[in-house]
Amino acid sequence: MRHEDLATCVSCGLCLNDCPTYRVLGDEADSPRGRIQLIRGLIAETAAPSTTTRDHLEACLVCRACETACPSLVPFGRIMEGAREVLREREDRTFAGSVGRAALDTVAHRGRLALFSRMTDLSRRLGLLRIARALGGRLAWAASLAPAREGRSFEGTDRPGADLALFAGCIMRESFGDTERATVRLLERQGDTVTTPEEQTCCGALHAHAGEGQRARELARYNVDAFAGSDAKIVVNAAGCGAHLKAYGELLADDPAWAERAKAFAARVRDVSGNASGRSLGRFCKRSRASRSSRSPTPSAAAAAPASTT
Ligand code: SF4
Numbered sequence: 001m002r003h004e005d006l007a008t009c010v011s012c013g014l015c016l017n018d019c020p021t022y023r024v025l026g027d028e029a030d031s032p033r034g035r036i037q038l039i040r041g042l043i044a045e046t047a048a049p050s051t052t053t054r055d056h057l058e059a060c061l062v063c064r065a066c067e068t069a070c071p072s073l074v075p076f077g078r079i080m081e082g083a084r085e086v087l088r089e090r091e092d093r094t095f096a097g098s099v100g101r102a103a104l105d106t107v108a109h110r111g112r113l114a115l116f117s118r119m120t121d122l123s124r125r126l127g128l129l130r131i132a133r134a135l136g137g138r139l140a141w142a143a144s145l146a147p148a149r150e151g152r153s154f155e156g157t158d159r160p161g162a163d164l165a166l167f168a169g170c171i172m173r174e175s176f177g178d179t180e181r182a183t184v185r186l187l188e189r190q191g192d193t194v195t196t197p198e199e200q201t202c203c204g205a206l207h208a209h210a211g212e213g214q215r216a217r218e219l220a221r222y223n224v225d226a227f228a229g230s231d232a233k234i235v236v237n238a239a240g241c242g243a244h245l246k247a248y249g250e251l252l253a254d255d256p257a258w259a260e261r262a263k264a265f266a267a268r269v270r271d272v273s274g275n276a277s278g279r280s281l282g283r284f285c286k287r288s289r290a291s292r293s294s295r296s297p298t299p300s301a302a303a304a305a306p307a308s309t310t
């Protein structure tokens, strides 16, 4: 937690209407300005925070919508990640906390995540997720987060000397294989060769948001190493991962052995929509539309089709 970050907030309140939790809950303590006040109080003491303070800080989505609204450029995401680390350090170890840490660890282990993703998919097909949602409570909440699997998982190719390097991510790679393959096709159609470094892992954004800062920094070091040996741009198709990868320089700024490498890594990160040329995006969208319309009947053909007798 950097004290100078907290000092940048001048309590003007211009961020309030951009904060989803403030708009829904209508409580100053659930606004960016209110949370910054709570964090100032949190770090001024060494005691465990009250349940009320913890609840207001945990309710933040770390969406960073307040950052773009703030005229003082308050780095709210960084402040909240630091505050969550303080919360984790001061809370008692509970069973629920251990389950949460195990879930985060699963995301960062490819084999475990693949198994979990297949089991979730099977549960969906058997209707078990629907039952879990009907039961309510935390089980229903967890079931509602499970992504529907999109095609088979993505297997990238490690190609030394390629023009671009794909950051495949963790859940994206397991559950959104079709999107990953489409991303590679799009980049190759604009004439670039694409490599997917095998040693890469989860970006660590979920860990940082949950206050597991040490693990988040560990994952950042893995990725900096995995993409070393080339200065090819690192393309990412998940905006949340991209935002976190671009912040690796700040994340490892206090680690003299990694600070420079992390900064250089962050400078190479590009969102796929920013990297693909407008021409190739237009061509790709046109082909996707054409292939979609060749698969589904046109409105006039559908109207002309005989009505179902079942
Ligand atoms: S976070 Fe920014 S916009 Fe919000 S109260 Fe502080 S200075 Fe104003």
Ligand code: SF4
Pocket (backbone or CB within 6 Å): 018, 019, 020, 021, 022, 030, 031, 032, 035, 059, 060, 061, 062, 063, 064, 065, 066, 067, 076
């Ligand atoms: S990060 Fe999002 S939810 Fe949290 S205070 Fe800012 S706008 Fe609100």
